[in-house]
Amino acid sequence: MLWGNVITSNNHPRRDAREGVLQALYAQQFSDEDPKLVLQRILDTFPERKKNSVFILSLYQCVIDHSEWADDIIKNHLVNWEFDRVAQVDRVLLRMGICEIVHMDDIPPKVSISEMVEISKVYSTEESSGFINGILDAVYKENKKQEKN
Numbered sequence: 001m002l003w004g005n006v007i008t009s010n011n012h013p014r015r016d017a018r019e020g021v022l023q024a025l026y027a028q029q030f031s032d033e034d035p036k037l038v039l040q041r042i043l044d045t046f047p048e049r050k051k052n053s054v055f056i057l058s059l060y061q062c063v064i065d066h067s068e069w070a071d072d073i074i075k076n077h078l079v080n081w082e083f084d085r086v087a088q089v090d091r092v093l094l095r096m097g098i099c100e101i102v103h104m105d106d107i108p109p110k111v112s113i114s115e116m117v118e119i120s121k122v123y124s125t126e127e128s129s130g131f132i133n134g135i136l137d138a139v140y141k142e143n144k145k146q147e148k149n
Contacts, residue, residue, distance in 0.1 A: 020042050109143075
């Protein structure tokens with residue numbers, strides 16, 4: 001994948017930040033290096049993202065800390081599909097979306113869902129946006145129901 005050519009000046013700064021988190025988390029899956037070092041490399045590669053470094057670090061660390069938990073949630077929402085068949089990029093986007101929905105109260109869940117869907121249109125397959133939308137929407141509704149109880 002060509003990560004370096006994706007940033008455009010038309011993107012909202014938070015979109016660019018989320019794309020940076022996606023890139024770092026994706027790279028982290030294939031690295032034995034300290035997660036913060038992997039993230040720092042992404043930030044060094046795209047210095048314009050540093051203005052959103054607090055958001056980036058927060059989301060990145062949330063996903064690193066809660067990946068197994070998020071994977072369990074993803075597995076619970078898969079219908080007639082095996083977790084191992086979910087594309088790596090889609091897994092990362094789902095983890096990010098779940099972490100934003102559940103752990104980042106300052107971000108409206110609908111924004112998180114929309115952002116992950118839109119990013120998937122750039123980085124993943126044609127079918128991924130609907131798949132990600134369906135799972136994140138179900139997670140949002142389930143989380144909302146749990147908050148009421």
